[in-house]
Amino acid sequence: MIETTSAGGLRERIAASRTWQTLRAATWLEWQARGNWTNPILYGIYLIVRPMTTSLVLVLMYWLVSGAHAHGGLFGFLIAGAAAWTFVDQIVAGVPQAVLADREEYAMLKYVYITPARFLVVLIGRALPRMLVAFISFTVTLAFGVAILGVPVDVRMINYPLLLLALVLGFVGITALGIMLAGLALVLKRGAWQMPQAVTGALYLVSGAIFPVAVLPVWLRDISLGVPLTYWLELTRRALLGSRIGETFPIASTGAILGWLALTTVILSAVSVIVFRICDYFARERGQIDRTTGY
Amino acid sequence: MSHPAERDVPAIQTVNVRRVYHARGGRSIGGAKAGKTVVALDGVSLNIARGEIFGLLGRNGAGKTTLIKILTTLLAPTSGQAYIDGMDVTREVTKVRQRIAMVSGGEQSGYGILTVREQLWMFAQFYGVPSKIAHQRIDELLSAVGLGDQANQKVYALSTGMRQRMNLCRALVSDPEILFLDEPTVGLDVEASRSVRDYVRQWMRQDPRRTVLLTTHYMFEADELCDHVAVINHGHIVAEGTTDDLKRGLQEHARFQLEMAEWLPAFTEMLRNRDGVVEAQAEQRNDRTQLRLALLREEFIVPTIASINEAGGRVLALRRIEPTLEEAFVRLVGDEAESQREAEGAEVNG
Numbered sequence: 209m210i211e212t213t214s215a216g217g218l219r220e221r222i223a224a225s226r227t228w229q230t231l232r233a234a235t236w237l238e239w240q241a242r243g244n245w246t247n248p249i250l251y252g253i254y255l256i257v258r259p260m261t262t263s264l265v266l267v268l269m270y271w272l273v274s275g276a277h278a279h280g281g282l283f284g285f286l287i288a289g290a291a292a293w294t295f296v297d298q299i300v301a302g303v304p305q306a307v308l309a310d311r312e313e314y315a316m317l318k319y320v321y322i323t324p325a326r327f328l329v330v331l332i333g334r335a336l337p338r339m340l341v342a343f344i345s346f347t348v349t350l351a352f353g354v355a356i357l358g359v360p361v362d363v364r365m366i367n368y369p370l371l372l373l374a375l376v377l378g379f380v381g382i383t384a385l386g387i388m389l390a391g392l393a394l395v396l397k398r399g400a401w402q403m404p405q406a407v408t409g410a411l412y413l414v415s416g417a418i419f420p421v422a423v424l425p426v427w428l429r430d431i432s433l434g435v436p437l438t439y440w441l442e443l444t445r446r447a448l449l450g451s452r453i454g455e456t457f458p459i460a461s462t463g464a465i466l467g468w469l470a471l472t473t474v475i476l477s478a479v480s481v482i483v484f485r486i487c488d489y490f491a492r493e494r495g496q497i498d499r500t501t502g503y
Numbered sequence: 504m505s506h507p508a509e510r511d512v513p514a515i516q517t518v519n520v521r522r523v524y525h526a527r528g529g530r531s532i533g534g535a536k537a538g539k540t541v542v543a544l545d546g547v548s549l550n551i552a553r554g555e556i557f558g559l560l561g562r563n564g565a566g567k568t569t570l571i572k573i574l575t576t577l578l579a580p581t582s583g584q585a586y587i588d589g590m591d592v593t594r595e596v597t598k599v600r601q602r603i604a605m606v607s608g609g610e611q612s613g614y615g616i617l618t619v620r621e622q623l624w625m626f627a628q629f630y631g632v633p634s635k636i637a638h639q640r641i642d643e644l645l646s647a648v649g650l651g652d653q654a655n656q657k658v659y660a661l662s663t664g665m666r667q668r669m670n671l672c673r674a675l676v677s678d679p680e681i682l683f684l685d686e687p688t689v690g691l692d693v694e695a696s697r698s699v700r701d702y703v704r705q706w707m708r709q710d711p712r713r714t715v716l717l718t719t720h721y722m723f724e725a726d727e728l729c730d731h732v733a734v735i736n737h738g739h740i741v742a743e744g745t746t747d748d749l750k751r752g753l754q755e756h757a758r759f760q761l762e763m764a765e766w767l768p769a770f771t772e773m774l775r776n777r778d779g780v781v782e783a784q785a786e787q788r789n790d791r792t793q794l795r796l797a798l799l800r801e802e803f804i805v806p807t808i809a810s811i812n813e814a815g816g817r818v819l820a821l822r823r824i825e826p827t828l829e830e831a832f833v834r835l836v837g838d839e840a841e842s843q844r845e846a847e848g849a850e851v852n853g
């Protein structure tokens with residue numbers, strides 16, 4: 209009896225340690241894959257220049273459209289949205305593509321898949337370095353906005369606790385989305401590589417990344433308010449720019465927005481895990497874990 | 504490990520495993536079927552004991568890889584059960600995965616961005632092997648397969664053969680009990696294939712609990728490595744046994760070839776009339792005669808030779824004619840054209 213218990217205990221310890229080791233190894237793999245570390249300077253430039261050009265394009269477009277009405281406050285809305293969006297690009301679009309690359313470029317997915325490592329943990333591990341990369345882009349874009357475009361961010365006035373909370377909850381929701389799309393990408397017969405971009409593109413329009421949710425038609429606004437990204441972007445803006453920026457948002461109270469963010473994040477995470485499990489089941493059923501034929 | 508009953512449990516067991524693939528445009532959701540379905544495995548039942556190197560032989564498309572995918576939890580069977588160490592591959596997935604590893608030949612797999620050592624370390628992590636033990640094992644494995652010098656080389660810079668040997672190390676770094684090798688030496692040069700085979704044998708000797716399921720198209724490889732083999736054809740196991748069983752199974756009679764001196768044509772007739780002699784054929788070759796005998800049983804060779812001596816013939820050399828595994832294989836799976844027709848018959852249009 210004692211022997212059984214201790215053996216069971218040992219097995220649990222091994223399993224716990226394996227989860228941690230898996231997370232570490234997957235994070236490390238993604239870290240290696242992320243950058244061209246043989247040429248860090250080039251990668252550094254890429255990290256900085258890409259988000260800046262993205263926001264510049266946005267700002268220019270606004271300038272052209274709204275002409276004289278362009279001002280620092282509006283840029284603040286835009287730049288904060290564009291800066292935060294790099295998290296979505298890196299993770300929601302990036303994690304499914306990492307899985308597809310594992311399957312089709314490296315032909316390694318099947319070998320990873322048949323280890324006792326939990327695949328969900330592998331995916332979370334692969335999201336972590338992407339979060340760091342996104343965080344760098346986020347900071348650089350904001351700094352650029354403040355220095356060049358006169359975005360009214362006062363470093364001393366930022367609501368750091370709120371920002372941290374928004375980023376953490378945002379990361380959970382974004383990773384959950386990435387995992388769900390990774391599952392779907394595995395079972396899609398066509399367009400698996402394009403699907404994550406298409407989904408993030410749709411979310412870009414719906415979640416208030418570049419224009420206020422208030423301007424959306426009512427039915428789209430309802431969709432928008434079901435997506436945690438909407439609350440996450442709004443909270444990030446409020447933390448950075450003060451709550452005046454959120455005047456157009458359908459919900460006034462910051463606390464209520466936080467509550468909605470938490471609730472939708474929990475729901476999304478649960479749905480993601482379920483969808484992922486279902487996709488995993490179908491992928492095994494249909495033999496799609498090691499399919500290397502192109503799309 | 505200490506459970507007494509465990510010794511009786513086969514390392515690998517399949518019960519009536521069937522796998523049907525739905526080809527492109529296949530099953531539509533309402534249950535109505537469109538397009539082609541392929542029956543890759545059609546009721547495969549196998550028992551593979553611990554400590555064996557078991558060979559699965561079959562032509563292209565026979566279903567070998569499909570069976571390995573099912574046993575390695577990559578693919579679900581359509582029906583039937585499969586067990587690793589008594590554990591169901593569809594229900595006790597994690598337990599199964601802790602015990603197995605797989606290498607498939609003929610593919611360029613590997614994270615090119617990592618070094619050989621890094622890649623192996625990463626896999627050890629996925630199995631929960633502590634880093635220190637992992638590095639120790641990696642050193643041992645790499646030098647055992649002759650990759651000691653490549654440990655810190657990036658994977659993309661490896662040749663096919665080196666990559667394949669690295670993949671073998673990748674499979675072994677977790678110290679699996681059951682190893683699946685799907686054409687492990689395909690595309691390797693003579694020496695590299697030999698080093699893979701040698702290492703597999705050595706690895707098996709190190710621990711009696713270890714088991715290997717191997718597929719190969721090289722009959723000599725199966726002959727050299729395997730204790731038992733099964734021949735699979737169109738998803739059916741058509742023969743199973745030791746390689747000797749398979750070869751003998753072919754032979755109804757014991758066949759011998761004799762080199763004779765001082766031969767008289769009358770001897771042939773005399774031999775044909777003897778008990779136990781099924782067939783006797785003599786052929787003149789220069790100053791010698793080559794005699795081919797088919798006997799009812801092996802034991803009849805002694806009195807037969809004695810009778811030749813009595814009659815005044817002289818036996819210079821005697822050789823038992825064994826069929827090769829390849830001959831046995833070809834006999835079992837039939838010729839290519841015939842098989843092609845059968846394959847078409849096996850594909851059902853629904």
Ligand SMILES: Nc1ncnc2c1ncn2[C@@H]1O[C@H](COP(=O)(O)OP(=O)(O)OP(=O)(O)O)[C@@H](O)[C@H]1O
Nearest residue numbers: 495524526541543562563564565566567568569570
């Ligand atoms: N993903 C798939 N979709 C549809 N049919 C498949 C799929 N994979 C395999 N098949 C079919 O199943 C049958 C068995 O294939 P399998 O790969 O198991 O054969 P094999 O014995 O490994 O052949 P080889 O010696 O060429 O590797 C073949 O007819 C093959 O065309």
Ligand SMILES: [Mg+2]
Nearest residue numbers: 567568569685
């Ligand atoms: Mg095969």
